[in-house]
Amino acid sequence: MDSVSAADALSKSNRLVIKIGSTLVTNNGQGIDLDAVAHWSSQIATLRQMGKSVLLVSSGAIAEGMARLGWDKRPKEMHELQAAAAVGQVGLAQAYETAFAAHGLRTAQILLTHEDLADRLRYLNARSTLFSLLRLGVIPIVNENDTVSTDEIKVGDNDTLGALITNLVEADALIILTDQSGLYDADPRKNPDAKLVRYAKAGDPALEQMAGGAGSHLGKGGMLTKVLAAKRAARSGAHTVIASGQEKGVLLRLCHGESIGSVLLASQPVWSARKQWMADHLRLRGRVTLDAGAIRAIMIDGKSLLPIGVKAIDGVFEPGDLVSCVDTDGHEHARGLINYSAYDARQIIGKPSHQIPQILGEMTPSELIHRDNLVVLTPF
């Protein structure tokens, strides 16, 4: 991997999303590490003076809530997690507001759920609010809205949320600060001989094999969600760095081109904003299994998906819902907005398009998924 381009990845970035993990921000669950928050804030204030825009995605509401409530074990019940998040989020917001105020900067609290990003209008509203805040010189501090999040509507972890925000504001880079020096070729907590991966291509499937789960009961996603976040961030052209938040001056040094942590370079073609929203923000409602001819038609020939090439339909969905297009081995090749409900789709698969009106009536589209509503997932 070319280390020069990796160094450039950060020094040439103007809009940055910085994600800070729970273990790090709460000093391993002891309570918000105010010195660390002050240190990051002072670096971010300098980055702002250098003309860079910064958005923070900070975890720690639940961990801080647990500390404030005197709970030493992460609760299992959703309502207790939600209560802890409500208590802890106040502490997080206070800590950042105070730390940035010392540099004459204001902060804004943005709490989001997956549902907010899946709804096109709310997604566009979130985007324009974030841009307004950046124009006003305010530092947006984003977290999942854990107090109202249920399994159905949550993003689930803040590495993913960080990537979604990166896509949303078309940031140049995503910096994930964690409690390790970066991505190792095995979990360093379990394997003392593990080696740091200094440079790699975001989206390389080999990285997913190296990454394990969270290292402590405080963290949510572990390394796998960070590696997947890098893959997602790369879809809007953003490079990702995974580095230790305890490293002195880490943010400034990275932005001066120093090689710290793991740099996962974006090297794939960039998706349009609409394609990113479709494939990443909408919730998958079903699955269509394609024969080899249909896979070729959508992947190589750039065609729409016709019912004749579909072998099976799974899931319950309505027209306009997002479905995954898989081959007969179950590998996903594309995602798209389907024109038919699952019930109707089952009646027309395997049939030539001219028979659709006889089966489902006139004025029905001949494609199951129109080309314009199809996102082909480029193989690595």
Ligand SMILES: Nc1ncnc2c1ncn2[C@@H]1O[C@H](COP(=O)(O)OP(=O)(O)O)[C@@H](O)[C@H]1O
């Ligand atoms: N290949 C790996 N390289 C580095 N850390 C790993 C790896 N696999 C698993 N981990 C674990 O991931 C943890 C960081 O993830 P997590 O606990 O979710 O932190 P955060 O709160 O910063 O998101 C590390 O402490 C480490 O134990």
Ligand SMILES: N[C@@H](CCC(=O)OP(=O)(O)O)C(=O)O
């Ligand atoms: N939204 C949750 C954090 C979830 C999460 O992804 O945590 P982490 O793995 O520490 O980034 C909270 O504020 O407690």
